[in-house]
Amino acid sequence: MQLPEAEDLxxxxxxxxxxxxSSDTAVVGIHTGGAWLAxxxxxxxxxxxxxxxxxxxxxxDDFGQIGLHPQxxxxxxxxxxxxxxxxxxxxxxxxxxxxxxxxNELFDYGRPASIRLAALIDRGGRELPIAAQYIxxxxxxxxxxxxxxxxxxDGKLGLSLYDKHQGNE
Amino acid sequence: MSNNPxxxxxxxxxxxxxxxxxxxxxxxxxxxxxxxxVGVTERDVKKxxxxxxxxIFNLFFEPSTRTRxxxxxxxxxxxxxxxxxxxAVSSQSKGETLLDTVNNLSAMHADMFVVRHAQSGAAHLIAxxxxxxxxxxxxxxxxHAHPTQALLDMFTIRRCKRDFHNLRVAIVGDILHSRVARxxxxxxxxxxxxxVRVIAPKTLLPAKVERLGVHVYHDMAKGxxxxxxxxxxxxxxxxxxxARLPSAEEYxxxxxxxPEKLALAKPDAIVLHPGPMNRGVEIDSVVAxxxxxxxxxxxTFGIAVRMAVMSILAGS
Numbered sequence: 001m002q003l004p005e006a007e008d009l010x011x012x013x014x015x016x017x018x019x020x021x022s023s024d025t026a027v028v029g030i031h032t033g034g035a036w037l038a039x040x041x042x043x044x045x046x047x048x049x050x051x052x053x054x055x056x057x058x059x060x061d062d063f064g065q066i067g068l069h070p071q072x073x074x075x076x077x078x079x080x081x082x083x084x085x086x087x088x089x090x091x092x093x094x095x096x097x098x099x100x101x102x103x104n105e106l107f108d109y110g111r112p113a114s115i116r117l118a119a120l121i122d123r124g125g126r127e128l129p130i131a132a133q134y135i136x137x138x139x140x141x142x143x144x145x146x147x148x149x150x151x152x153x154d155g156k157l158g159l160s161l162y163d164k165h166q167g168n169e
Numbered sequence: 170m171s172n173n174p175x176x177x178x179x180x181x182x183x184x185x186x187x188x189x190x191x192x193x194x195x196x197x198x199x200x201x202x203x204x205x206x207v208g209v210t211e212r213d214v215k216k217x218x219x220x221x222x223x224x225i226f227n228l229f230f231e232p233s234t235r236t237r238x239x240x241x242x243x244x245x246x247x248x249x250x251x252x253x254x255x256x257a258v259s260s261q262s263k264g265e266t267l268l269d270t271v272n273n274l275s276a277m278h279a280d281m282f283v284v285r286h287a288q289s290g291a292a293h294l295i296a297x298x299x300x301x302x303x304x305x306x307x308x309x310x311x312x313h314a315h316p317t318q319a320l321l322d323m324f325t326i327r328r329c330k331r332d333f334h335n336l337r338v339a340i341v342g343d344i345l346h347s348r349v350a351r352x353x354x355x356x357x358x359x360x361x362x363x364x365v366r367v368i369a370p371k372t373l374l375p376a377k378v379e380r381l382g383v384h385v386y387h388d389m390a391k392g393x394x395x396x397x398x399x400x401x402x403x404x405x406x407x408x409x410x411x412a413r414l415p416s417a418e419e420y421x422x423x424x425x426x427x428p429e430k431l432a433l434a435k436p437d438a439i440v441l442h443p444g445p446m447n448r449g450v451e452i453d454s455v456v457a458x459x460x461x462x463x464x465x466x467x468x469t470f471g472i473a474v475r476m477a478v479m480s481i482l483a484g485s
Contacts, residue, residue: 071201110213
């Protein structure tokens with residue numbers, strides 16, 4: 001399957017978000033892919049508020065089935081969430097469960113004035129009533145496949161498709 | 170692996186009973202998992218929903234305020250329900266056996282037991298007895314082990330010194346009666362600390378302590394030379410009454426950590442103490458409150474480390 005270039009999609013996404021930002025907009029990326037994207041967005045959009053990152057492991061709804069992820073990074077929200085306008089960033093929007101967890105975590109830092117969602121790719125398959133305001137592209141991906149963002153040696157971002165239980169295609 | 174009662178058949182941590190015999194990967198996973206929990210405890214809402222709906226029973230057969238409280242806070246910050254039982258003053262005094270107590274609480278659908286007991290092996294006994302979905306954490310058993318204390322010490326050392334592989338660590342005080350010292354020695358050697366020293370009078374050292382992989386010193390002046398980390402132990406008051414020590418004053422003269430003795434260690438050496446401190450017995454107030462002391466950070470990190478242990482156990 002031919003995948004689009006992540007860097008091209010990021011350029012599209014950046015242009016779309018640029019229309020909707022103001023001086024009090026903050027971006028928060030979800031580890032790991034969303035954090036890479038948020039870092040680039042934060043730089044390219046020259047946002048005044050510092051970049052935030054979330055690791056949603058403590059808020060997942062499948063802890064009872066799969067336990068704790070072995071490598072959890074600290075969440076870092078270096079601005080006041082109370083009253084802030086947040087753009088939450090993730091690489092692939094799929095079931096919506098990650099976003100549900102991220103929203104819950106953000107509210108434990110305070111009550112934001114608004115949260116919008118930006119995703120590089122929307123692959124459908126939602127299991128919760130969640131929608132993104134900014135999307136790089138919409139792709140049809142079979143349920144048995146996993147789509148992941150990767151950081152290459154030169155720092156550029158790329159997309160890869162995996163079988164859910166095997167390696168790279 | 171399968172004969173280690175702390176691990177399940179997949180090699181995951183099932184109970185935390187002692188640091189002895191646990192692989193470095195498991196100890197490091199606990200330390201790594203504790204890192205993000207430090208951030209949680211600094212937020213507005215100091216709570217995550219991870220153990221929502223789980224019941225954790227603090228079974229304290231021996232009095233303890235600090236350890237019980239830190240376990241209670243850790244469990245509450247994970248959104249678990251915590252039930253504190255001070256059994257020293259409860260059913261044990263009515264003659265109920267340890268396993269009867271555990272059976273009764275299991276029938277109340279406990280998910281985890283945190284056990285403090287004066288008898289070595291009490292937590293092991295409970296771990297062998299409970300159903301496989303119930304997890305046990307040893308919060309101190311007799312002279313045997315106090316693994317979460319040792320792990321929070323390791324976490325504190327790693328935060329201050331970054332790496333274990335170039336450190337000289339001295340454990341000072343009543344090694345003989347100390348479950349903390351035993352757990353510290355096993356953790357330090359497993360994590361690759363090349364030189365672990367114990368410094369104590371002969372009467373407060375177990376026989377053949379060298380077998381644990383430590384260097385023995387009786388003289389603070391020699392033992393503290395060039396160390397990076399000083400781990401002080403509490404001198405329990407009841408020991409001072411025994412024939413092992415002449416007096417608290419004399420102990421302080423030879424083994425109490427004063428600024429002068431601390432000056433023998435490296436200039437950036439850190440001082441740990443598991444608490445509660447006997448100021449003027451094992452440690453001088455000037456040192457306890459000084460710049461090299463990390464005694465209060467230990468307490469803060471202790472909550473994050475216990476949150477990590479509880480989450481890892483509940484998820485295994």
